[in-house]
Amino acid sequence: MDFKLPKLGEGADSGVVVNLFIKEGDTVAKDQTVLELESEKAVASIPSNVAGTVTKVHVKAGDKISVGARIFSVGEGGASAAPAAPVATAPAAAPSAPVAPAAAAPVALPTAAYTPLPSSGAAPVASPSLRKVIFDLGIDAARVRGSGRGGRIELGDLKNYVAYLQSVAFAPKEAGAAPAPKALAEQIDFSKWGPVVKKPMTSLRKTIARRMTENSNAIPHVTQFDDVDITGLLELRKKYVAEYEKNGAKLTVTALVLKGVAAALARHPIFNSSIDEVSDEIVLKEYIHLGIAVDTEAGLLVPVIRDVNKKSVLQLSKELEELGAKARDRKVSPDDLRGGSFTISNLGAIGGGYFTPIINKPEVAILGLGRGAAKPVVRDGKIESRTLMPISVSYDHRVIDGGNAARFVVDLLASIQNIGEADVKL
DSSP: OOOEOOOOBBEEEEEEEEEEEEOTTEEEEEOEEEEEETTTTEEEEESSSSSEEEEEEEEOTTTTETTTTTEEEEEEETEEOOOOOOOOOOOOSSSSOOOOOOOGGGOOOOOOOOOOOOOOOOOOSSSSHHHHHHHHHHOGGGGOOSSSSGGGHHHHHHHHHHHHHHHHHSSSSOOOOOOOOOSOOOOOGGOOOOOOOOOOOOHHHHHHHHHHHHHHHHHHHHEEEEEEOOOHHHHEEEHHHHHHTTTTTTHHHHHHHHHHHHHHHHHOOOGEEEEEEETTEEOOOOOOEEEOOEEESSSOOOOOOOGGGGGGGGHHHHHHHHHHHHHHOOHHHHHHHHGGSSSEEOTTTTTTOOOOOOOOOOSSSSEEOOOOOOEEEEETEEEEEEEEEEEEEEETTOOOOOHHHHHHHHHHHOOOOOTOHHHHOO
16 A cells, blocks of 8 residues: 655645655554655645555655655555545656647747737736736736737737747747747856855755745835834843743844834734735735744745734744744744735844845735944933844835835834833733
8 A cells, every 4th residue: 555645735736855754664653754845935744644564665855746646655454544535646757749638729820920019018908817817927918919999908819929929939940040049047167167066956945046036026126224222122121031931931122023013014004915916906904914034044934923913022922932943943834934914034133234125925015123233322412322223124116105114114113112011011
């Protein structure tokens, strides 16, 4: 009997084997964890639904596997806890020439029968659903000739443009024809200039790279900088840190800042929103779920603390520590990484000042925190030493204008600086 990789969750159908806890000859029990699988940014423990003696292991650490792939086989005496419907696995070798159904193939147009428009960069005139299809396909909509009123793009126009692209891509090459342009990604032999060491990108690093590129390209970023006076927060922390430790929590400046951020977001809900790019609507969220960027050895993870505005500083301190530990141990689940409405990236423990954090789509803003430092400040006509922490707020200029951002930053500074004993006292 074979144990096959079960469904991993919504939208997840493959992953990379991180750890394998069985070998041939081992006895496996039902619900025993047999491997850890890295899917997107989460590492999930996969339990067995069969019991028996392992006769063969079909995977190894580093393998990328999909739902339905065989993990291991058990010999006689194996029993299935909940036999699942058989999952068809992919054939070992794909057919050399797959044939698409005739009805789905667009009509191929001669190259001369269609002339694309020059790219203008202007937004297409089309229905929201069709714009979504165009965006998902990565097509430059400005080049599509629209046959609707006022140049509006219809579904047939998009099909004709795709057919034109196919006719160009698969047209027979004539003798003496110009060679196809080189791919944008060019492999460079860096060893020509000196010794190098090559290190493969992990699945997590590939995911981070893809998402950061998508977020940076899709969102027009603007970043606003300022300083927040955290002298009072440091005094509160010093006063109550021991009491929090007695209650099993570590009081940090980040936990206090969370309270201030939640208060500012409640007064500026546009910073706690998202764009529905299909319906062209702004979604204002009535919940405040804050993503906390965690620096791990494997890369950046952003687990989410939910309903921050409804929790005490003690609760937030405990959740911050628990989620941070889970992230560093790669034990966060996919659900731990979803549903955030605003993100905080704190580099203060490492160092550095202002920076330009990249927005975590589909959110519309992110807060970056730098390292606090003592600086001379004029207060009531006198120069005092105060601890100032640099903050950087990046926002989506499609939704938020500069005036909104300035007002939000002013309120954010006030909210953080006005946190008092009533907020911290147990």
